[in-house]
Structure formats: structure tokens, C-alpha cells
Amino acid sequence: MTSPDRPDAANCSSCEAVCCRLMVVLQPEDAIPDHLTTYTPEGLRVMKRGEDGWCVALNSVRMNCGIYETRPNVCRRFVMNGPYCRAIREDYSRSGAAAHALHESNT
Numbered sequence: 001m002t003s004p005d006r007p008d009a010a011n012c013s014s015c016e017a018v019c020c021r022l023m024v025v026l027q028p029e030d031a032i033p034d035h036l037t038t039y040t041p042e043g044l045r046v047m048k049r050g051e052d053g054w055c056v057a058l059n060s061v062r063m064n065c066g067i068y069e070t071r072p073n074v075c076r077r078f079v080m081n082g083p084y085c086r087a088i089r090e091d092y093s094r095s096g097a098a099a100h101a102l103h104e105s106n107t
């Protein structure tokens with residue numbers, strides 16, 4: 001198992017915020033301003049993403065969350081260097097894509 005102390009461990013401070021390129025599915029209890037959100041064709045309320053592929057709430061200078069204190073619950077539960085973090089980073093480094101959705105079932 002990869003330990004956070006190992007040099008190959010994923011670390012947010014040296015990551016291109018790959019998880020912030022995922023589709024973030026919001027829950028009713030998430031208090032996110034409407035201008036940062038949109039709806040999928042299926043009717044799910046999600047964080048809006050910019051043309052660059054990142055969540056519009058990302059602070060693109062610091063590459064960290066611009067609404068950290070009020071970020072969605074699913075973002076709070078995303079585990080740095082957890083299996084899903086490592087999987088999307090691997091996808092991203094291979095293809096530049098992070099085509100998964102971030103929702104309740106995979107945090």
C-alpha cells in the first residue's frame with residue numbers, strides 16, 4: 001500500500017487539482033451559489049466546469065478550491081492519495097482526461 005510519505009504518493013500540493021476536473025454531483029444540503037452550478041441533461045445539479053475542464057470554483061492561480069469553507073460534501077470526502085485519487089491522476093497523466101463523476105458512491 002502506498003504511504004503518503006513515499007515519493008510516489010499523490011499530494012495535493014504538487015497536483016494539478018485533477019479531482020477538480022471531475023463532474024461534481026451536488027447534494028441538496030450543499031449550499032453552492034447558483035452561478036457556480038448547472039444541471040446535466042439527466043437533471044443532476046453539478047458544479048459548473050469551465051472550458052479548460054476545471055471546476056469554475058477552482059482558484060486557477062493557486063490551484064486550490066476557491067470556496068473551500070463551503071465546498072460540496074463530496075469534495076470534502078475525497079481522499080488525497082486514496083484509490084480514486086490515484087486512479088484519476090493516472091488517467092490524467094496518460095490521456096489528459098478525467099472522465100469520471102465525483103458522487104456519493106465513489107468517495
Ligand code: SF4
Binds near residue numbers: 010015017020085
Ligand atoms: S485529492 Fe488527489 S487528485 Fe485531488 S488535488 Fe489532491 S492529489 Fe490531486
Ligand code: SF4
Binds near residue numbers: 024047055056075
Ligand atoms: S468545489 Fe472546490 S474542491 Fe470541489 S471540485 Fe470545485 S474547486 Fe474542487
